[in-house]
Amino acid sequence: MLRRFTGRIAATTLVLATGLGAAVAFAADEPANIIKYRQNYMKANGGHIAMIAAMVKGEVSWNDELPGHAHALHEQSNHLLRLFPEGTGKGDTEAESAALPVIWERRSEFEQKAKDFETESAKLVEVAEGGDMAAVAQQLGALGTKGCGGCHETFREKKN
Numbered sequence: 001m002l003r004r005f006t007g008r009i010a011a012t013t014l015v016l017a018t019g020l021g022a023a024v025a026f027a028a029d030e031p032a033n034i035i036k037y038r039q040n041y042m043k044a045n046g047g048h049i050a051m052i053a054a055m056v057k058g059e060v061s062w063n064d065e066l067p068g069h070a071h072a073l074h075e076q077s078n079h080l081l082r083l084f085p086e087g088t089g090k091g092d093t094e095a096e097s098a099a100l101p102v103i104w105e106r107r108s109e110f111e112q113k114a115k116d117f118e119t120e121s122a123k124l125v126e127v128a129e130g131g132d133m134a135a136v137a138q139q140l141g142a143l144g145t146k147g148c149g150g151c152h153e154t155f156r157e158k159k160n
């Protein structure tokens with residue numbers, strides 16, 4: 001019994017060790033890794049938006065989680081720009097990406113869109129803490145249109 005148990009621990013340790021070994025075999029911040037990280041970052045944004053929307057629509061009643069999601073979005077907005085270094089766009093690597101070259105051609109416009117995300121998510125934090133759901137719904141819409149959509153419209157490849 002004990003042997004089987006220790007055997008299992010040894011096997012788990014081995015899996016963890018090899019997993020870690022594989023992770024350090026790749027250089028940090030390689031373009032393909034950045035792209036993957038960035039897409040997960042964007043999915044996380046989408047997740048927070050969808051969870052807030054579920055509360056706004058009354059699909060779930062856990063409204064006490066609302067400020068947390070709003071804060072998470074605002075926190076995310078603060079480091080969007082570093083996820084878009086040159087050489088990580090569509091076609092720059094083997095990794096699939098919807099990040100269009102205009103991001104680097106019209107950088108200041110892109111930076112302005114990141115700023116809009118920051119501004120609109122800060123306003124969302126404010127109303128989320130206030131707890132007025134009508135105001136939250138309105139600001140969620142503004143964030144979606146200005147903060148997310150405003151950037152996607154020009155800088156992200158459209159899916160057909």
Ligand code: HEC
Nearest residue numbers: 039042043045046097098099113114117147148151155156
């Ligand atoms: C400043 C520009 C910008 C802002 C702001 C922005 N995005 Fe994105 N988003 C992009 C770009 C560019 C891509 C494509 C990334 C890639 O494929 O490398 C993307 C991709 C995505 C994806 C697809 C990820 C995948 O699975 O590949 C989702 C979902 C997404 N964004 C959601 C959001 C949400 C929600 C917000 C607002 C809370 C937001 N984004 C704000 C530029 C932006």
